[in-house]
Every structure is written in structure tokens, then in C-alpha cells.
Amino acid sequence: MSVRIYISRDSGALCVGAQEVAMQFFKLAEQKGLDIEIVRTGSRGMYWLEPLVEVARPEGRVGYGPVKPSDVEELIGAGMLDGKAHRLSLGLVEEIPFFKSQTRLTFKHCGIVDPRSLEDYKAHGGYKGLAKAIEIGPEATVEEVVNSGLRGRGGAGFPTGIKWRTVAATPPQQQKYIVCNADEGDSGTFADRMIMEGDPFVLIEGMTIAGIAVGASYGYVYIRSEYPDAVEAMEIAVRAARAGGMLGKNIAGSKYDYDMEVRMGAGAYVCGEETSLLESLEGKRGEVRAKPPLPAHVGLFGKPTVINNVLSLASVPIIMIDGAEFYKNFGMGRSRGTMPIQLAGNIKHGGLYETAFGITLRALVDEVGGGTRTGRPVRAVQVGGPLGAYFPRELFDTPFDYEAFTAADGLIGHGGIVVFDDTVDMAKQARFAMEFCAIESCGKCTPCRIGSTRGVELVDKIVAGENREANLVVLEDLCHTMKLGSLCALGGFTPYPVMSALTHFPEDFGAKKKRLEAAE
Amino acid sequence: MPRYEPWNADRAGEIIARHRHEEGAALPILHELQATFGCVPEAAIPLMAEVLNLSRAELHGTVTFYHDFRKEPPGRRVLKLCRAESCQAMGSDALAARAEQKLGVEMGGTNTDRSVTLEAVYCLGLCHSSPAAMLDKHVYGMLDQDKLDRLIDEAQR
Numbered sequence: 001m002s003v004r005i006y007i008s009r010d011s012g013a014l015c016v017g018a019q020e021v022a023m024q025f026f027k028l029a030e031q032k033g034l035d036i037e038i039v040r041t042g043s044r045g046m047y048w049l050e051p052l053v054e055v056a057r058p059e060g061r062v063g064y065g066p067v068k069p070s071d072v073e074e075l076i077g078a079g080m081l082d083g084k085a086h087r088l089s090l091g092l093v094e095e096i097p098f099f100k101s102q103t104r105l106t107f108k109h110c111g112i113v114d115p116r117s118l119e120d121y122k123a124h125g126g127y128k129g130l131a132k133a134i135e136i137g138p139e140a141t142v143e144e145v146v147n148s149g150l151r152g153r154g155g156a157g158f159p160t161g162i163k164w165r166t167v168a169a170t171p172p173q174q175q176k177y178i179v180c181n182a183d184e185g186d187s188g189t190f191a192d193r194m195i196m197e198g199d200p201f202v203l204i205e206g207m208t209i210a211g212i213a214v215g216a217s218y219g220y221v222y223i224r225s226e227y228p229d230a231v232e233a234m235e236i237a238v239r240a241a242r243a244g245g246m247l248g249k250n251i252a253g254s255k256y257d258y259d260m261e262v263r264m265g266a267g268a269y270v271c272g273e274e275t276s277l278l279e280s281l282e283g284k285r286g287e288v289r290a291k292p293p294l295p296a297h298v299g300l301f302g303k304p305t306v307i308n309n310v311l312s313l314a315s316v317p318i319i320m321i322d323g324a325e326f327y328k329n330f331g332m333g334r335s336r337g338t339m340p341i342q343l344a345g346n347i348k349h350g351g352l353y354e355t356a357f358g359i360t361l362r363a364l365v366d367e368v369g370g371g372t373r374t375g376r377p378v379r380a381v382q383v384g385g386p387l388g389a390y391f392p393r394e395l396f397d398t399p400f401d402y403e404a405f406t407a408a409d410g411l412i413g414h415g416g417i418v419v420f421d422d423t424v425d426m427a428k429q430a431r432f433a434m435e436f437c438a439i440e441s442c443g444k445c446t447p448c449r450i451g452s453t454r455g456v457e458l459v460d461k462i463v464a465g466e467n468r469e470a471n472l473v474v475l476e477d478l479c480h481t482m483k484l485g486s487l488c489a490l491g492g493f494t495p496y497p498v499m500s501a502l503t504h505f506p507e508d509f510g511a512k513k514k515r516l517e518a519a520e
Numbered sequence: 521m522p523r524y525e526p527w528n529a530d531r532a533g534e535i536i537a538r539h540r541h542e543e544g545a546a547l548p549i550l551h552e553l554q555a556t557f558g559c560v561p562e563a564a565i566p567l568m569a570e571v572l573n574l575s576r577a578e579l580h581g582t583v584t585f586y587h588d589f590r591k592e593p594p595g596r597r598v599l600k601l602c603r604a605e606s607c608q609a610m611g612s613d614a615l616a617a618r619a620e621q622k623l624g625v626e627m628g629g630t631n632t633d634r635s636v637t638l639e640a641v642y643c644l645g646l647c648h649s650s651p652a653a654m655l656d657k658h659v660y661g662m663l664d665q666d667k668l669d670r671l672i673d674e675a676q677r
Contacts, residue, residue, distance in 0.1 A: 188605060
């Protein structure tokens with residue numbers, strides 16, 4: 001019987017050579033006449049171990065990694081196909097502490113299933129959530145999602161079920177849409193990419209359930225152009241689902257129709273903002289719309305539209321299968337369920353860590369993440385992407401929770417944590433935040449369009465020591481204006497990284513420590 | 521390796537016609553025009569405007585809004601270096617400076633033999649393995665100076 005081995009085709013694995021490793025296995029298998037079957041999966045999310053090669057054994061999948069192409073012959077010689085020990089042995093993959101300590105709900109099948117195979121997805125329990133939705137009907141499905149407490153995983157944290165209920169309540173007999181926001185532009189985040197490349201059917205299933213629940217017969221996944229592998233993976237999966245009767249007319253033999261397609265963005269960060277994304281899907285400049293009206297009432301092409309992040313939609317199948325009560329049991333306060341947290345930047349164990357809300361930053365960075373990759377002390381972490389605040393070590397007891405982060409003048413955003421060591425210049429990071437906002441501003445509102453450029457100039461003046469005290473006051477005032485006066489989160493949240501850098505690391509701006517001033 | 525076709529109005533018309541009935545057809549058309557010609561040629565705008573019933577000004581606004589769409593074809597290969605925070609935390613600024621120096625161009629520029637266009641990108645979603653880069657559609661992570669040098673050599677070959 002052939003031995004089955006698993007190698008990821010996720011771009012996070014490809015970027016460190018997984019393709020070359022897989023080719024080497026193919027080559028040697030042919031040369032040596034080995035009876036092996038190579039399954040290309042998504043990634044488990046332990047990227048410091050990629051390229052990770054897993055061998056199917058009766059006791060579970062045994063891992064080896066990180067594997068270089070030049071290791072392959074030696075590995076085979078050492079008996080890896082029988083799960084034997086080698087210096088690259090990792091033991092049972094699911095026993096690796098980083099993996100074992102997670103609560104994998106949204107990422108349950110990621111890294112396990114073949115992302116191109118509908119059959120494999122179904123064999124692992126896929127589409128049971130859809131079956132449940134069809135069985136209980138649209139109204140009960142919406143209520144299940146409402147009751148689960150699921151909040152928008154894209155960053156805003158708005159209750160997903162409420163969006164659905166609003167669209168479901170709009171008059172029927174009109175076109176409604178499901179739009180998946182896969183414009184994952186935040187630095188430090190890659191969870192959407194991992195789902196799309198590693199378990200695309202779970203997203204398709206989530207969108208299909210959403211379609212049935214609100215009476216929408218068509219959907220779009222808007223994927224950023226920086227993710228060519230994700231675009232390809234989603235397109236393959238959509239075709240497979242359609243061919244398998246899981247998209248199109250009478251899905252899975254039911255009375256419901258739902259189909260969808262993949263659309264690619266064109267390199268505009270602001271298109272991750274939901275109304276900008278809708279404009280872009282309509283073929284226009286990705287300029288932000290004023291709200292109200294909400295997309296739930298007047299969305300894509302003016303029709304009622306559910307627009308949710310990849311992770312929100314990909315969490316729906318498990319909520320349908322195991323129930324709102326099960327999902328709600330995880331988490332703290334008003335942050336229910338699990339959050340796929342992404343550990344990035346200067347970190348030893350970079351990767352995806354899905355866990356219930358409530359874990360502290362300290363546990364994530366020092367314990368799970370293992371500290372910095374450079375081995376130097378952690379000085380700051382940025383949570384929530386380019387619009388998220390910088391946290392100093394003093395705030396590492398902050399639990400991962402929407403409200404706790406708001407109280408600490410930050411945001412969890414899409415769950416990315418970027419770690420910096422003690423060589424970081426926080427004034428430079430603050431300047432970059434303003435610069436990035438200036439590059440990516442859609443230009444519609446003045447505080448963002450003009451404020452960002454003035455912000456760059458102000459940071460430069462402050463660092464150069466030009467009227468420092470006065471310019472610090474102006475910078476704070478500018479941040480205040482941007483925060484309250486911008487149309488969307490780009491201009492509105494850029495003050496977070498700027499002000500947090502200034503508040504927690506004033507010495508980098510040549511300013512006095514405020515905390516010391518207070519003590520004097 | 522991308523090889524682009526020279527401008528051909530009939531070819532452009534065929535691409536536009538193929539997508540014209542799609543909802544919000546502009547971006548799919550622009551992407552395919554660029555994949556075909558290496559850029560969105562100025563001459564394509566009036567053709568698109570006519571078919572999509574839009575003004576040239578509106579379309580011009582759309583094309584220029586997006587960072588992806590080029591006015592001229594790039595070099596034979598496109599090397600994108602990530603300049604976002606996660607890669608900054610792992611020394612991408614120094615790598616970017618090195619790439620600019622080795623290729624003799626600034627970000628956004630094409631080197632003299634037109635073998636490589638160097639571009640900044642703000643996140644490739646490989647932040648677990650920073651610093652990251654993309655050469656055409658192939659991704660590279662955990663870059664250091666040596667790996668970057670090899671990548672640039674390969675791109676120039």
C-alpha cells in the first residue's frame with residue numbers, strides 16, 4: 001500500500017521552498033521506485049517549520065521540518081516513510097505544543113484537507129453546516145449566527161448576525177448579494193490567505209449559508225491582487241463546487257439557488273474598507289461611501305448586500321454544525337468564540353494561532369511566539385495592522401478582546417501581531433503610518449487626504465527638533481481631527497499607531513517621558 | 521516569464537467584448553488588458569468607454585486610482601519587495617536599499633537593460649516569514665542579503 005505524505009502548497013510554505021521539496025520527493029520516488037502518494041495541503045500555520053512534510057501513520061501524521069530539498073534523500077534513507085526518527089523529526093504534528101494548545105474551529109481543516117478536492121472536504125465533515133442550514137431554514141439560520149455572538153473578524157467587530165438579519169429583512173423578490181471581503185491588506189495578517197489557499201470550501205460553504213439565510217442568490221469574493229495563489233485556489237474550488245452541485249441551481253438538491261465568482265482587486269489598500277470594496281467591485285474608483293445608507297440596505301449595485309470578512313464567513317459552518325451555544329462558550333465578555341491570531345514580524349514562531357478570546361499579549365508574544373527571531377528583547381508590538389496601536393511591554397497584560405483593546409487605545413483589527421525588537425525607531429514607525437495613509441488614501445475626505453501628508457511633515461519636524469514642543473501639540477491636534485473627521489477607518493485609525501508610538505515611546509521623538517513628567 | 525503582445529485595437533476590443541456583460545466589468549477588463557499588453561494602453565480607454573457606456577474621464581479616474589495598472593509595460597520580470605511593518609521589523613528597509621543600489625533604480629523603476637522592474641508592495645501576507653518578496657508570481661520569504669542577491673541575479677538572467 002502506498003505511503004501518503006503531505007506537503008503544503010500554501011504560499012507561506014512555497015515562499016520557503018515547499019515546491020522544491022515536493023519536486024524532490026517526486027523525483028526520488030520515481031528513481032527509487034517508492035510507492036508514495038503526495039497530497040498537497042494548506043499549511044498548519046507553523047511557518048517556522050515549513051517546508052513541513054507529514055507522513056500518514058496509524059498513530060497520526062508524523063512531521064519533519066523544516067525540510068530542504070537536499071534533506072529529502074537522507075530522510076527517506078532514515079526511514080521517514082515508516083515514521084522513523086531523524087534530526088528533523090517533530091513527532092506527531094498535532095502534539096506539537098504550538099498546535100496542541102490551540103482551539104481550532106475556523107481553521108479546523110486547514111493544513112489537513114486537500115484544498116482542491118471537494119470530496120476530501122466532504123470526507124472531513126464539510127458541507128454539514130450547509131445541510132443544517134437547509135434543514136432549519138433561513139430565519140433559524142440567521143438567528144443561530146446572531147446567537148453565536150460572532151463579530152466581524154475583518155476588524156470592526158460588528159455582529160455578523162445583525163448584518164444578516166438586516167439584509168434578510170429587506171423585501172424579497174429582488175437581487176441581493178453576498179460579498180466576501182478578502183482584501184487582506186494589513187501587514188501582519190495572513191489568516192484569510194491561509195483559509196483561501198488551505199480550506200477554500202469552508203469559505204464557499206459559509207457564503208452559501210449566508211446566501212440561503214438572507215435570500216441572496218449571488219456572491220463575490222474580492223481578493224487582493226497581491227495574493228495570486230489565493231485567487232487560483234479559490235477559482236479552482238469554486239469550479240469544483242459548481243461541478244459537484246454545491247453552487248448553482250438547487251444546491252445540494254435543495255430548493256435554493258446560489259452561485260458566486262472570484263474578483264481580483266488592483267493594489268489599493270483602502271478597498272479593504274467595505275464601501276470602497278463595493279465601489280471597486282462595481283468597476284469604479286475605490287472611494288469610500290458615506291454611511292448611511294448601510295450596505296445591508298444599499299450595497300453592491302444599490303442592492304441589499306451582506307459584506308463580511310473571510311474569517312467571519314469561514315466560521316459560519318462550524319457554528320451551524322456545533323451550534324451557537326458551543327461557539328459562544330469560548331471567549332470572554334462580548335468577544336465570543338475563537339480568534340485566529342497571526343504572529344508576525346520579528347518573532348521566533350511566526351504563524352497562525354487560533355484560540356479563544358481572552359489570552360494576553362504576553363502569552364502570545366513570549367510563550368506561544370517564543371520571543372523575537374533575532375533573540376533581542378521585544379520593545380513594541382503593533383496589533384491590528386497599519387491602523388493598529390503600538391503596545392509597549394507595560395501593556396502586555398492586555399487580554400485579546402475587542403473591548404479591552406479599545407480601552408487601551410488600540411484595536412485587535414484582523415488579529416495580526418507584528419513584533420519589533422529593541423532596535424526599532426518608533427518615530428520612524430509613526431512617520432510610516434502617516435506616509436502609508438498618504439499613499440493609500442482614496443482622497444475623498446480632507447482629514448485623511450491632507451492630514452496624512454501634513455502628519456509626515458510634522459513627524460519630520462519633531463524628529464529634527466524644529467519647534468518640537470509646539471509641533472507635538474499640532475500633531476496631537478491633527479490626530480484628533482483625523483480620528484473624528486475622516487470618513488473611514490484609514491484616516492480615522494491612522495492616529496492609533498502615531499499616538500501610541502508618541503505616548504509610549506516619546507523618547508524616540510526627542511520628547512520627554514510623559515510618565516516621568518507626571519511623577520515630578 | 522511574461523511576454524506581452526504589442527498594442528492591437530482588435531485584440532483589445534475582443535477582450536472588452538468578452539467581459540462587457542459582466543457586472544462591474546471594468547476591473548476584469550483592465551486586468552486582462554494588462555496581462556495581455558503589459559499595461560493599460562491609453563488607446564484602450566476610449567474603446568472601453570464606448571462599450572461600457574462610461575465617459576473617458578470616469579475610466580481614466582478608475583485606471584489611475586489603482587496602483588496595479590501601468591501606463592507602460594514593465595521590465596521582463598517584476599520584483600516586488602514588501603515594505604510594510606512586519607517586513608520592516610526584519611530589516612526590509614536595508615534590503616530595499618540594496619536592491620535599488622544593485623539594480624541602479626529607485627522603487628517603481630526599471631533597470632537599463634529592462635530585465636527587471638523593482639516595486640514596493642505593502643504586504644504579501646507572508647508576515648510569518650518576513651522579509652518577503654515576489655518575483656512575478658513566485659513568493660520568497662525569510663530573505664536576507666544573500667537570498668536577495670541571488671533573487672536579483674536570477675531576475676536579471
